[in-house]
Amino acid sequence: MDAILDILDELRPGAAFAGRTDLVDSRELDSLTIIALVAELEDVFDVVVPAVEIVPENFNSPEGIWALVCRLRAQDL
Numbered sequence: 001m002d003a004i005l006d007i008l009d010e011l012r013p014g015a016a017f018a019g020r021t022d023l024v025d026s027r028e029l030d031s032l033t034i035i036a037l038v039a040e041l042e043d044v045f046d047v048v049v050p051a052v053e054i055v056p057e058n059f060n061s062p063e064g065i066w067a068l069v070c071r072l073r074a075q076d077l
Contacts, residue, residue: 001062001063001066003044003045004062004065004066004069005017005018005062007037007040007041007044008037008062008065010040011033011036011037011040012028012029012033015028017062018062020060020061020062021060021061021064022060022061023059023060023061023062024056024059024060025056025060029059034054034059037059037065038054041065041068041069045069045072045073046073047069047072047073047076048072049068049072053068053072
């Protein structure tokens with residue numbers, strides 16, 4: 001989970017991400033940032049994020065992003 005916060009901080013320095021549940025809805029994460037985030041998640045966690053998974057529910061919170069990564073890693077086993 002800390003790795004998710006680190007990645008988010010690299011992409012948007014100075015923004016507060018911990019405890020947030022509105023990252024997409026509030027436009028803290030815009031489409032270009034989400035594309036960069038997906039690329040980082042794929043590199044760091046060795047997963048492939050399918051386009052159908054790029055929905056607000058998966059990216060509105062650090063916990064949602066972590067749950068997505070965990071689900072993708074479990075599917076790859």
